[in-house]
Amino acid sequence: MDYSKITPYVRELAAISDSNNHITPEMYPKYDVKKGLRDLDGNGVVAGLTEVSDIKAKEVNEKGEAVPCDGRLYYRGVDIRDIVRGFLEDGRYGFEECVYLLLFSKLPNKNELEEFSRYLSDCRTLPPSFVRDMILKAPGKDMMNILSRCVLALYTYDENPDDISVPNVLRQSLNLIAQLPMIAVYAYQSFRHYHLGKTLVIHYPKPEYNTAENLLYLLRENGEFTPLEAKILDLALVLHAEHGGGNNSTFTTHVVTSSGTDTYSAISAALGSLKGPRHGGANIKVMQMFDNMRERIDVTSDEEIWQYLSDMLDKKEFDRQGLIYGMGHAVYSLSDPRADILKRYAKRLSEEKGLEDDFNMYTKVEEIAPKIIAERRKIYKGVSANVDFYSGMVYKMLGLPYELFTPIFAIARIAGWSAHRIEEIQNAGKIIRPAYINVKEEQKYIPMSDR
Numbered sequence: 001m002d003y004s005k006i007t008p009y010v011r012e013l014a015a016i017s018d019s020n021n022h023i024t025p026e027m028y029p030k031y032d033v034k035k036g037l038r039d040l041d042g043n044g045v046v047a048g049l050t051e052v053s054d055i056k057a058k059e060v061n062e063k064g065e066a067v068p069c070d071g072r073l074y075y076r077g078v079d080i081r082d083i084v085r086g087f088l089e090d091g092r093y094g095f096e097e098c099v100y101l102l103l104f105s106k107l108p109n110k111n112e113l114e115e116f117s118r119y120l121s122d123c124r125t126l127p128p129s130f131v132r133d134m135i136l137k138a139p140g141k142d143m144m145n146i147l148s149r150c151v152l153a154l155y156t157y158d159e160n161p162d163d164i165s166v167p168n169v170l171r172q173s174l175n176l177i178a179q180l181p182m183i184a185v186y187a188y189q190s191f192r193h194y195h196l197g198k199t200l201v202i203h204y205p206k207p208e209y210n211t212a213e214n215l216l217y218l219l220r221e222n223g224e225f226t227p228l229e230a231k232i233l234d235l236a237l238v239l240h241a242e243h244g245g246g247n248n249s250t251f252t253t254h255v256v257t258s259s260g261t262d263t264y265s266a267i268s269a270a271l272g273s274l275k276g277p278r279h280g281g282a283n284i285k286v287m288q289m290f291d292n293m294r295e296r297i298d299v300t301s302d303e304e305i306w307q308y309l310s311d312m313l314d315k316k317e318f319d320r321q322g323l324i325y326g327m328g329h330a331v332y333s334l335s336d337p338r339a340d341i342l343k344r345y346a347k348r349l350s351e352e353k354g355l356e357d358d359f360n361m362y363t364k365v366e367e368i369a370p371k372i373i374a375e376r377r378k379i380y381k382g383v384s385a386n387v388d389f390y391s392g393m394v395y396k397m398l399g400l401p402y403e404l405f406t407p408i409f410a411i412a413r414i415a416g417w418s419a420h421r422i423e424e425i426q427n428a429g430k431i432i433r434p435a436y437i438n439v440k441e442e443q444k445y446i447p448m449s450d451r
Helices: 008-019 080-089 095-104 110-122 130-136 143-157 166-196 211-219 227-240 248-258 263-275 282-296 302-313 337-353 356-376 387-397 402-427
Strands: 053-060 066-075
Touching: 066 080, 066 095, 066 337, 080 095, 080 227, 080 337, 095 110, 095 166, 095 211, 095 227, 095 402, 110 166, 130 143, 130 166, 143 166, 143 263, 143 402, 166 211, 166 263, 166 402, 211 227, 211 402, 227 337, 227 387, 227 402, 248 263, 248 402, 263 402, 282 302, 282 356, 282 387, 282 402, 302 356, 337 356, 337 387, 356 387, 387 402
Parallel strands: none
Antiparallel strands: 053 066
């Protein structure tokens, strides 16, 4: 049997399922159900407490009204803009510092950061034959699924996998933070070799390199990269490391952790959430949108860009979903601080790469899209470019393949997942179990002979 084929019988069963689903959109407000755990104003339903991070998109004015403001993101109470300014002005990399801050709720001093970075470097290793058995012998086309598979497999190599004490979970988390970049790149190299017929390239990480440097070194056949390339990839990792407890994958981490399960299962579940195109795959959609735009119109013309974006909203262009990808955010309105920061350095990278025309195209769309959306849609909180708008451009300029866009998101976000998992273990002690309202009326059992 071809297990990938949808047979007529399966289609028939699916039709039965569809015909017996009587839940309609109107029923959610009727039963006061916060669909998507969001109220009618788009505010998230409060499900817990956290100290890990915070997002602010509104402030209270003199009249006591909540009004939109420039977006702010805080890691353990420290503004992300200050964090970025601090390590860039010092000429340092920032991701390892942010991992330390997220996990331990304090900024490391010089000695603490050096010791922590050395520890992560020591953790950049995989069990004997792991790459051969788990990656090269079973190459796949989706890197996120391979990441999940490999994370679950690491459970079997851990002599103490089910201990959920904080020291043991921290040990496991630090190992995974160090190992995930290796697994992701090796998975891509396997895909590239077995599915695209390219030369297989497997580098061992260099102990003197940090996470961003090793990512570029492992990926590139010659292992070479410029300082600006490494610094901008490091910046992207910093900006993706954490984003509040309410995003889908972090909430998944809390839910699964609350059951008392092991670290590998919890992180694998988070990876499954992040894989979804409504969460981690958005920057790929942005890139595909721009690729399509280049093919269809003169991207130097404001008029043609305006018409193209307008047609997108009318479901006449690109994927005909009525969305302009990379624009708007569930929380931010006036600005996404991550996009603001990344944009500045994307410009510098475009100049190094000779891709200023591409950057200008992005800025034109960033300027025009909110005007069209405001004109055509009833959105009152404002619309601005989100982090996905520029992260895809940065990754493409770095020569990163689309297949690694979402895994790089995971490589960064595992820092936040680990911090939230530890916080859930420390403070909750109760399984997360939301309520669902049954709207199906009782029915009598019908004997087989009467059906």
